[in-house]
Amino acid sequence: MLSTFFFLFALLANGFPCALSTSTSSTYSDPLTVSTNTGTYTGLRNENYPEVREFRNIPFAQPPVGQLRWQPPVALPNSNKHHLSTRFPPSCPQFVSKSKSLWNQFLPSLMINNGEGGNQTHQVAQTSSEDCLSLAVWTPYGVKQNAKLPVLFFMTGGGFQSGGIEIPSQLPVQWIDRTRSHIVVTINYRVNIFGFPNAAALKHPNLGILDQRMALEWVAANIRRFGGDPKAITLWGQSAGAESVDYLLFSHWDDPIARAAFIQSGTALVPLKSTDYEHGNFTYVAKNVGCDFPSDAAAELSCMQQVPYPQLVNFINTHVSAKKIIFGPIADEKICFANYTQRALQGKMARIPAIISNCAKETASLNGWPEDVVAGPDPAKILSGTLTTWVCTTAATCKLRHALGAPTYRYQFAGNFSNLSPLPWMGAFHAADLFMNFGTYELPKGATEHEAEVSRAMQDHILAFARDPLKGTRRIGWQPYQYGSNVIRFGGSDGKVAQNASGYELDGPCYGNGTYDLSP
Incomplete structure (x- = not known):
């Protein structure tokens, strides 16, 4: 009776915030309730996609409050208490600026949900809290515990200043519903001064990265209960999340937990955000x-x-x-390092297979509000930033991994879809491919069938990699990267869904050869 009550109550409440708990050790039989090492959680079926099961709020560490503020994450004790997991957790503390940006004016679905606060409050996000170290799990409904589905473990971007689970464009419901054959986990981690305080009295300045690792450890220990395979985890992040993936491959090179990585728009070779060694x-x-x-x-x-x-x-x-005070990752030679090339050559890099990707016009969305929003910023500025910060660091990372024998697959997103890039000059801007990955391209109105085809192709390539990082991609014609070849371009200006692109074309300008095309 107890499990039936929670099952019905979760469906009726669909977002009710309180956490009910009990010390019972009963075995829950309904498909919306899962027992983990740290508690039993009842999720929900998505009302628009009933074949998708969601667990929206599962803590993976103790709340980092009081004396635990600015301390490494502390694991939760084993527990059999019962909790509803039907409402997303608060994001970690972050600021919502009132300054005009391309994001808050045209791309709000790429920002955290700030509830009634909106996206220009110029104060701390109303939906944020220090008690934020939680993750969310999306699975096919009815999946068995022994299904051993591949798991994509996702970390959002935000320049290590913002981000979190509840970002509309990055909720994987449509993707799970389409394939019904994989699991996605998204996490919160501490950002800005709370994640990267760099205080003189602290031994660990990069707490946000430690949060990520603890969440990954929790997933490895518990994902089997949700139907996932703990030996088939792909560690995935975008922008700051992508840099974090690479950081973890170096800091935990001898025990990465994940068997593969997806490094989307950012690598460890992007310069560290902080150099404040004097605190x-x-x-x-x-x-x-x-x-x-x-x-x-x-x-x-x-x-x-x-x-x-x-x-x-x-x-x-x-x-x-x-x-210009910045709180972000800093080289501590434990979690983040000053010289990643040297560390790789010492063999201290996890050589697991990886996808590494870029958008064709990364910096178009990262230059602030332009003086002329219709004409856009100086194309030379976009070109310089796209090459220096993004494309050339990706090229160097791929060359380094290739030299060390680490299988690497590479793609470029070049789609310029009018609903995603509302200003034509934006093109395939930084984060534009997230709509494609998650299948949320219809959030901005006006999506086309070609857009849907590109999204499906990208999802299929990513999932082929997640299912079998060594053979899955090759079965669909995606070969490991070598300098000058084997880059897949999605959504190019010629109207093709996917095609092979020249690595020389992408990387040549980084080495003084050729001209980079911002709109290929």
Whole structure:
């Protein structure tokens, strides 16, 4: 009776926020309830896609609050308590700017859901909280525990300043419904000052990356209960999430957990976000919120742990833009490193198969609000940024992996669809391919059948890789990358869904050969 009650209640509530718990050790038989090492969770069937099962909020670590603020994530104890998992968790603390951007004006579905707060509040996100270390799981409905489905473990981007599970364009419901043969897990991790504080009193400045690793460990230990294969996990991230994937392949090179990686628009060779080795940024904030202890790092930290998180987020983002204070990954030689090429040549890189990708016009969406929004920014600026930050770091990463014998598959997204790129000059901008990956291209109205075909082709290539990273891609004609060849282009200007592209064409300009095409 108890399991039936929770099953019906979850369907009726569909998002009811409270967590019901019980100490019973009963075995739950309904397909919406799964027992894990850290608790039993009842999810829901998606009302628009009833063949998809969702567990929207499963904590993977203790809340990083109070004395645990700015500490490495702490594992949850074993538990058999029951919880509803029908409502998404809050995102980790982050700021919602009022400044005009291409994102909040044209692409709100690429931003976290901020509820009634909207996407230009100029304050801490209303839907954020420090108690945010949770993940969400999407599976086919009715899948058996022994199904051993491949698992895509996804980490969102956001420049290590924002991001989270509940981003409309990055919810995989349509993709799961289409294939009914894989699982997607998306996680929250701490960002900005909460994930990368770099305080003098701390041993671990890169807490957000540690969050990611703990979430991955939780999935490896529990995904079998959801029908997934813990030996078939693909570690996937986009932008900051992609850089994080690569960081983890270097920091945990001897135990990556995942058997494959998908590194989408960003690698470890993208310059680290912070070089504040004197801990000045944290101290500057501390001084301005009443924690001025210039000669006592421990007292500074203790004081800062008591400051309400909205005060910290709002101060940082409304007062320090002129000082260009950034809280992001920094080389600590434990989790992030100053010289990744040297580390790879020492053999300290996980040589698992990987997809590495770029959008053709990455920087088009990353230059701020242009003076003339119709004409767009200077094309030379877009070209320089796209090459320097994105394409050439990808090229160098692929060459390095190839030299070390790590199988690497590469794609370029070149689609310029009017509903996704509302300003024609934007082209295949940074994050445009996420709509294709997740099958959410219809969120901005006006999608075409050709767009749908490109999305399906991209999904099929990714899933072939996830199912069998060594042979699956080759069966559909996607060969490992070699310099000068074996790059697949999706959605090019010639109207083709997918085609082989020249690696020389993409990478040549990085080595002084040829001209890079922003709209191939």
